[in-house]
Amino acid sequence: MKDLFERIIKDKGPLGKWAKQAEGYYVFPKLEGPISNRMSFNGKELVTWSINDYLGLANHPDVIKADGEAAMEHGMAYPMGARMMSGHTKFHEQLEEECAEFVHKESAYLVNFGYQGMVSAIDALVTKRDVIVYDVDSHACIIDGVRLHHGKRYTFKHNDIESLEKNLIRATKIANETGGGILVISEGVFGMRGLQGKLKEIVALKEKYGFRLLVDDAHGFGTLGEGGRGAGVEQGVQDDIDVYFATFAKSMAGIGAFFAADKDIIQYLQYNMRSQMFAKSLPMAMVKGALKRLDMIRTMPELKAKLWENTNALQNGLKENGFDIGDTNSCVTPVYLKGDIPEAMAMVNDLRENYRVFCSIVVYPVIPKGLIILRLIPTAMHNLEDVDITLKAFSGMREKLEGGVYKRIAVAMMAKSE
Numbered sequence: 522m523k524d525l526f527e528r529i530i531k532d533k534g535p536l537g538k539w540a541k542q543a544e545g546y547y548v549f550p551k552l553e554g555p556i557s558n559r560m561s562f563n564g565k566e567l568v569t570w571s572i573n574d575y576l577g578l579a580n581h582p583d584v585i586k587a588d589g590e591a592a593m594e595h596g597m598a599y600p601m602g603a604r605m606m607s608g609h610t611k612f613h614e615q616l617e618e619e620c621a622e623f624v625h626k627e628s629a630y631l632v633n634f635g636y637q638g639m640v641s642a643i644d645a646l647v648t649k650r651d652v653i654v655y656d657v658d659s660h661a662c663i664i665d666g667v668r669l670h671h672g673k674r675y676t677f678k679h680n681d682i683e684s685l686e687k688n689l690i691r692a693t694k695i696a697n698e699t700g701g702g703i704l705v706i707s708e709g710v711f712g713m714r715g716l717q718g719k720l721k722e723i724v725a726l727k728e729k730y731g732f733r734l735l736v737d738d739a740h741g742f743g744t745l746g747e748g749g750r751g752a753g754v755e756q757g758v759q760d761d762i763d764v765y766f767a768t769f770a771k772s773m774a775g776i777g778a779f780f781a782a783d784k785d786i787i788q789y790l791q792y793n794m795r796s797q798m799f800a801k802s803l804p805m806a807m808v809k810g811a812l813k814r815l816d817m818i819r820t821m822p823e824l825k826a827k828l829w830e831n832t833n834a835l836q837n838g839l840k841e842n843g844f845d846i847g848d849t850n851s852c853v854t855p856v857y858l859k860g861d862i863p864e865a866m867a868m869v870n871d872l873r874e875n876y877r878v879f880c881s882i883v884v885y886p887v888i889p890k891g892l893i894i895l896r897l898i899p900t901a902m903h904n905l906e907d908v909d910i911t912l913k914a915f916s917g918m919r920e921k922l923e924g925g926v927y928k929r930i931a932v933a934m935m936a937k938s939e
């Protein structure tokens with residue numbers, strides 16, 4: 522018999538194998554200073570495009586005050602225990618009511634983390650008789666939730682309605698045999714490439730196929746739709762989303778998440794979602810902090826307006842300068858480039874050290890080999906000077922990439938680290 526750890530130590534995984542070259546810089550970097558459009562990295566101030574603080578609430582003095590006062594009053598422990606047992610308060614209920622009302626649903630239920638909540642909600646919503654049909658580019662939390670499913674599942678091509686319908690036909694056949702139902706899962710905004718899920722087109726198939734629709738709107742909440750009510754409102758189909766999900770980790774600049782749906786469905790989740798039944802409730806500082814943030818989103822429409830002013834300036838500027846930003850129709854701004862992983866590392870190093878721009882880099886295995894995505898997240902904190910600096914930096918960087926400069930640096934870097 523082999524020692525389990527023998528393999529783990531030898532094979533560090535597709536990303537882990539780059540740890541020696543990447544750790545502390547490309548992965549696990551330490552961004553310091555207050556969360557804003559400019560943060561400190563390795564002692565230098567950089568224009569920062571990798572914080573999902575869309576509305577600029579993370580470091581807003583009113584938010585810091587609300588968080589601080591709640592922590593002073595309750596500490597970080599209160600309430601203790603799971604919601605069902607001893608961790609329930611009127612403030613948790615109030616936040617749920619306000620979230621539900623905000624996204625035009627009857628009822629809502631809080632979860633401590635979006636990722637775990639989604640895994641657990643999928644697990645709770647289906648039995649082995651049911652069939653799941655989900656977008657192949659879904660976030661890991663959806664994929665991992667589907668992994669728990671004991672019944673059939675089909676993926677459809679990314680945002681491809683024809684492919685969805687083909688799979689619905691297969692799913693219908695199975696569900697008719699097992700006596701189960703169909704759950705379709707998509708996202709409000711796909712966070713890597715920035716495409717909104719084609720919710721309107723998906724909803725149009727509901728009558729024919731009789732499925733229920735779960736939408737992860739992590740990136741749409743706060744950024745899209747009237748008042749930031751999300752992708753469903755933006756596309757005019759919020760009522761047809763059966764289970765709506767948003768995390769507090771992005772526009773709400775906090776932690777936690779919620780599901781919103783009809784009362785019966787939320788009650789079912791309250792009594793069947795294992796991530797909440799068997800885990801401590803969301804701490805009060807998070808709950809009171811989230812109430813404050815939601816109030817600010819409701820009463821300060823200028824935050825979303827500023828976010829979109831910056832998004833438009835950045836996206837239009839990139840397009841005018843000949844960059845490929847794909848088909849994004851959200852704030853998520855991907856810049857598609859060609860190159861291998863070492864080249865991408867050299868490029869990002871140059872961007873940070875010489876151009877003073879910090880953005881996320883996405884490479885294989887998250888996207889196909891040979892493709893690099895530099896992913897920029899505009900926020901309400903950014904300004905037109907940040908956009909200008911970034912456009913100049915990207916133009917300089919592209920010239921070097923195309924001239925093979927990063928390839929040569931990468932070869933030297935790799936030789937040095939061997």
Ligand SMILES: Cc1ncc(COP(=O)(O)O)c(C=O)c1O
Binds near residue numbers: 636660712768
């Ligand atoms: C689409 C999507 N769903 C779910 C999550 C997970 O949310 P959380 O950070 O609250 O666990 C994220 C990332 O934060 C996300 O981008």
